[in-house]
Amino acid sequence: MRKLGGLKLGSWFLVALGLLALVGWSASGRGSSERASLQTTRLEFRDIAGQTYSWATIASHKATVFLFLSCQCPVSNLYGPRLAELARQFTGKDVQFFGVYPDIQESLSDIQRNAKEHGFPFPIVQDKAGLLVSQFKATYTPEAVVVNRQGKVCYRGRIDDNVVTTKVTSHDLQQAIEDVLAGRPVPHPNLPSFGCIIRRGPVTSVVLRPGTPTYAHDVAPILQAHCVECHRPGQVAPFSLTTYKDAAAWAPDIVRYTQNGTMPPWKPVPGYGAFIGEHHYTLTSAEKEVLVKWAKAGAPAGDLSATPPMPHYSSGWQLGKPDLVFHSDQPYHVAADGDDVYRNFIIDPHFTNDAWVRAVEVHPDARAVVHHVIVYVDGLHLSPNVEAKFHKEHPDDKEPGYTSFGGPGFIPTGFLGGWAPGNAPQFAPPGVAMCIPKGALLVLQVHYHKNGVPQTDQTSFGLYLAKEPVHKNAVVSMVANFGFHIPPGAPHYEVDAQTTVPVNCHVLSIMPHMHLLGKEMKLWATLPNGKEVPLIWIKNWDFNWQRTYWYRQPVALPKGSVVHLVAYYDNSSDNPYNPNREHPKEVGWGEKTTDEMCIAFIFATIDSEHLNVIPQNPVTVASTSTSTTSAK
Numbered sequence: 001m002r003k004l005g006g007l008k009l010g011s012w013f014l015v016a017l018g019l020l021a022l023v024g025w026s027a028s029g030r031g032s033s034e035r036a037s038l039q040t041t042r043l044e045f046r047d048i049a050g051q052t053y054s055w056a057t058i059a060s061h062k063a064t065v066f067l068f069l070s071c072q073c074p075v076s077n078l079y080g081p082r083l084a085e086l087a088r089q090f091t092g093k094d095v096q097f098f099g100v101y102p103d104i105q106e107s108l109s110d111i112q113r114n115a116k117e118h119g120f121p122f123p124i125v126q127d128k129a130g131l132l133v134s135q136f137k138a139t140y141t142p143e144a145v146v147v148n149r150q151g152k153v154c155y156r157g158r159i160d161d162n163v164v165t166t167k168v169t170s171h172d173l174q175q176a177i178e179d180v181l182a183g184r185p186v187p188h189p190n191l192p193s194f195g196c197i198i199r200r201g202p203v204t205s206v207v208l209r210p211g212t213p214t215y216a217h218d219v220a221p222i223l224q225a226h227c228v229e230c231h232r233p234g235q236v237a238p239f240s241l242t243t244y245k246d247a248a249a250w251a252p253d254i255v256r257y258t259q260n261g262t263m264p265p266w267k268p269v270p271g272y273g274a275f276i277g278e279h280h281y282t283l284t285s286a287e288k289e290v291l292v293k294w295a296k297a298g299a300p301a302g303d304l305s306a307t308p309p310m311p312h313y314s315s316g317w318q319l320g321k322p323d324l325v326f327h328s329d330q331p332y333h334v335a336a337d338g339d340d341v342y343r344n345f346i347i348d349p350h351f352t353n354d355a356w357v358r359a360v361e362v363h364p365d366a367r368a369v370v371h372h373v374i375v376y377v378d379g380l381h382l383s384p385n386v387e388a389k390f391h392k393e394h395p396d397d398k399e400p401g402y403t404s405f406g407g408p409g410f411i412p413t414g415f416l417g418g419w420a421p422g423n424a425p426q427f428a429p430p431g432v433a434m435c436i437p438k439g440a441l442l443v444l445q446v447h448y449h450k451n452g453v454p455q456t457d458q459t460s461f462g463l464y465l466a467k468e469p470v471h472k473n474a475v476v477s478m479v480a481n482f483g484f485h486i487p488p489g490a491p492h493y494e495v496d497a498q499t500t501v502p503v504n505c506h507v508l509s510i511m512p513h514m515h516l517l518g519k520e521m522k523l524w525a526t527l528p529n530g531k532e533v534p535l536i537w538i539k540n541w542d543f544n545w546q547r548t549y550w551y552r553q554p555v556a557l558p559k560g561s562v563v564h565l566v567a568y569y570d571n572s573s574d575n576p577y578n579p580n581r582e583h584p585k586e587v588g589w590g591e592k593t594t595d596e597m598c599i600a601f602i603f604a605t606i607d608s609e610h611l612n613v614i615p616q617n618p619v620t621v622a623s624t625s626t627s628t629t630s631a632k
Helices: 012-016 055-059 074-089 108-118 131-136 172-181 215-226 244-249 251-259 285-296 383-393
Strands: 024-026 044-046 052-054 063-068 095-101 124-126 143-148 153-157 193-197 324-327 332-334 341-347 355-363 370-378 414-419 432-436 441-448 455-457 460-465 475-480 493-500 505-513 518-526 532-538 549-557 562-569 599-606
Touching: 052 055, 063 131, 063 172, 074 108, 074 172, 074 193, 095 108, 108 124, 143 172, 153 172, 215 244, 215 285, 244 251, 251 285, 324 341, 324 441, 332 341, 332 441, 341 383, 355 370, 355 414, 383 441, 414 432, 414 460, 441 455, 475 493, 475 562, 505 518, 505 532, 532 549, 549 599
Parallel strands: 063 095, 095 124
Antiparallel strands: 024 193, 044 052, 063 143, 143 153, 324 460, 332 455, 341 441, 355 432, 355 460, 370 414, 370 441, 475 599, 493 562, 505 549, 505 599, 518 532, 518 562
8 A cells, every 4th residue: 555654545545536736744753842832822712703822822721722714725624514513522621622714815804704605613713814724834734723722732734634525544633633622642643644735825925037928928827818717706626826915925835736737637648639729728848947937036016017918708599699508407416525526417409310419518507516517418318317326226316316436337328528627618610419319318417526615516518409401420339348347456457459440531539538546648650551540649658637529620430441540458466546455356347346347439420421311490399307598
């Protein structure tokens, strides 16, 4: 088992949230001398209600717990419900809790809103001057410090050992409090914290040397071009980068994770296939160097009045008003914390004739927890059986739809499209459309990741119908291996597949798919003349950043071309995402969390196809599972 600072990397979900761009680890030990009585120093602080506290307050309780928190840190927010419940558990047991918000860029209103959202039943302190951070040497959020009535720090470190409540095996903070109350020594008084580094803001005085980048002139344009589409209020990213204050506070992390390629989250290897949007989601070497120099210089602001204006983002339908709009008949309630959820909502559009779709635009409702969305076509009406089986096995689940991991629980007959952070909807080329057969069902799958606050979501999607003759149908094919078995403990297990192209065609887009053991997937085509054509290569697979990639120009594949797929999986205990990492098991194809997949969906047109279909607007009938706007 891989360890870091003594802490098992027990949470695949920590990284599934995209938290690699935020997570830090505190692995340094603190000696016993540091745990001696602290009352030789003067301590006085106030909560946001104006109440004053001191060492006398601490001396009046058997245990005092300082919880260092953050409004913007996603790890801290995920722990919110747990910390509120923990405080309630110790009500009346002579324990005083304080919630301490030390990040300098967070306003009082931010803190008040965050504390209210989590329902914290303890005093809240805005530690803007860093008094409590310095006193108790806190470095991360969330981090806990437990002090006894003599002022001795008896515990400092993590809340527990896993950010996902269902995977916690060690309740470290709770046990430390109980030990202090019982007068016992805490067996592990210093445990590594995990979360976000406490941010104290930029250097207040920076001497600008010639050539030093500034936020206004150099950094803001980079962030606006590549980051703020997601890192702005109301979007999926956990913090904003729209202002100098925001960017300066996160400067070290911006450098760290743009340098290692984690952000922006573009997964394909550059140059192995040419995709739409690649320039938008990747940084050049020169742009990365600007960010490095800026951070090293102390994140200088420059002339903020010269900062370029923020890009305009449409709050409505980006492609104009859709012809049809669908969503589930009831909103789905997302719990505050726990495992990710893949919820599927069956939509019956009641199409009485084939519908030809040129574009799909998804509107996430609760954007803070909607990670990505896929719309499937169920031409065989398999989804109702999957839903019925799910609710039979989970009679207490009264929410709309059904849950399945990865896929929708059946092999779909088609895909309409989807949404992921930063995705922009687009029309198919002129004369090309996707066909929804008459009578087919649609399945809207929404991937939810929890953020520590209960949410209600009713994501919708709009269809843009073809009005002009359709000459080519955008068909969906696949390259897959359904018969693999990954041995337990295998760190780099290879699975391959191939298929022969039966007709001359042009590939429009491609969507690789694996689960949590996936490490790498590469696809290429060998043409009849022996030439190899790169299709896509994802070296660092992340289940939570999968998407459909559209080629800048359709890729021609003549009849007889062979499409190859090779994928690698890590089924060892060293893989932090492995759901069976404590006791690895043999894993094969399946829909469950502990199963795997090896598949790539290919969207293409057939060269010889000349349909010349004159689309008819489909007749729709509103149903209990459909919200529609009639086609015009």
